[in-house]
Amino acid sequence: MNRMLLVVLPLAATLVLSACGFHLRRNAALPPSMSRVHLTVSGGGDLERKLTRALENANVDVEDAAGPGVAELRVPVASFGTESLTQGGYVRITEYAVRYQVEFDVTGADGATLLPHQSINMQREYSYDSTDTIGNASQVQQIEGSLIDDMVQAIMFRLEAAGQHPQTAPAPASTTGKP
Numbered sequence: 065m066n067r068m069l070l071v072v073l074p075l076a077a078t079l080v081l082s083a084c085g086f087h088l089r090r091n092a093a094l095p096p097s098m099s100r101v102h103l104t105v106s107g108g109g110d111l112e113r114k115l116t117r118a119l120e121n122a123n124v125d126v127e128d129a130a131g132p133g134v135a136e137l138r139v140p141v142a143s144f145g146t147e148s149l150t151q152g153g154y155v156r157i158t159e160y161a162v163r164y165q166v167e168f169d170v171t172g173a174d175g176a177t178l179l180p181h182q183s184i185n186m187q188r189e190y191s192y193d194s195t196d197t198i199g200n201a202s203q204v205q206q207i208e209g210s211l212i213d214d215m216v217q218a219i220m221f222r223l224e225a226a227g228q229h230p231q232t233a234p235a236p237a238s239t240t241g242k243p
Contacts, residue, residue, distance in 0.1 A: 094122050095227030097172035098137075102130040105139040110209065111166070114216045115139075122220070133173045137223075141167035141183075142215075144208055149189060162204060163187045164211040168219060170226065179226050184218050186211050 101124050105112035116126050119137075127134050142165075149159040164186045170179040188207045192200055 093227060094119075094124060094223050095172065095178060097174055097176075097178065098124055098135045098170070098223065098227070100125045100127055100133060100173065101135045101137050102127045103137050103139075106142055109142075110212050111139070111142050111215065114212060115219065118216050118220050135173045135178070136171040137168065138170075139166060139168045141165060144211075146204075159189060159191055161187050161189045162207045162211065164208070164215060166215050166219070170223065179222060182222060184215060186214060186218075 101119055103112065103116060103119065103126055105115065115137075119126050130136055145163040145165070147161045147163065149161050165183065167181060167183045168179075169177070169181045172178045188211060190203055190207060
């Protein structure tokens, strides 16, 4: 009975997961001209680190310097901003929005533009508690980390789309992502 249970439970879990539409995320299929990429991110930091990791997971060699046969992914703007949304009694701010704006463009290894200048804007909103300032700082850090993860995924989706539809690469546009 125990042996049969060991076989049936994993099989049942697999069937349930496949029935609900769950699929493992695959690596992005980038254009062939992006097999070697030089990445330039304004300010570096977590965006550069996570974007480098995502490119490497997509079987791209991230080069330290630009050169012949190396595509260029430039991110001249990557900035966070905070805006107050609502005010409570006695003019106390009770809600904030953390905004993240990234602009980028991609030139292929042959010098042709793969993606023209793109702008992606995302935001997350949170409630502010004036009695817990330490908790608020950690909440903002978590929101920023989440926005960076989502931004890397959005950039990879656009790069993949440029590879699948080279003649109809997305026009410069601004996208707002809200939870």
